[in-house]
Amino acid sequence: QVQLVESGGGVVQPGRSLRLSCAASGFSFSNYGFHWVRQAPGKGLEWVAMIWYDGSNKYYRDSVTGRFTVSRDNSNNTVYLQMNSLRVEDTAVYYCARRGGMAPIDYWGQGTLVTVSS
């Protein structure tokens, strides 16, 4: 079955970096695009970034453009989110999600918590 497992979250000081990973299994990884979506404590879901199936196109929300980079390794079935210059407002659970054929997102991971605090 489809599985997406995020890792790499933790506590980091403002201005520092963190790299999240999303290991995928149970489907043909290279055929799918992926999103990163986050949820800050007590808030709703917020889309962060998206990468196409072949990595040829990437999209970001305005507030992370220039600080976050999404990438993928099709040989290791893994998607990454490199987060630089982290801010307190980036604190959230970060979800990796697969772009579906009919829906924008059809499967989600369990999420990894990123806490930005001094």
Add this chain to the structure above:
Amino acid sequence: EIVMTQSPATLSVSPGERATLSCRASQTVSTNLAWYQKKPGQTPRLLIYAASSRATGIPARFSGSGSGTEFTLTISSLQSEDFAVYFCQQYNNWPPLTFGQGTKVEIK
């Protein structure tokens, strides 16, 4: 950016009753709208896409309707496993994908 507004924030319903959740878009999204269910400790689950199409494996008691800016998710007869938070999401005009703030369906 299209703003999605869900109402109510919390819905108290007895098991077996009908639940009706609303989602409004700040501008038309045609039928490019999805609904997701999120339970504590679990991954979100796709319920509905294209406003009214049930995802694979989703029970028939879940139904979606609407187009343009007004959408509804109906759970015809609430089961114990349906108590959760429900999010709507538009994908007509992205990036960014945008979500509603969620409706929590709780036991009355």
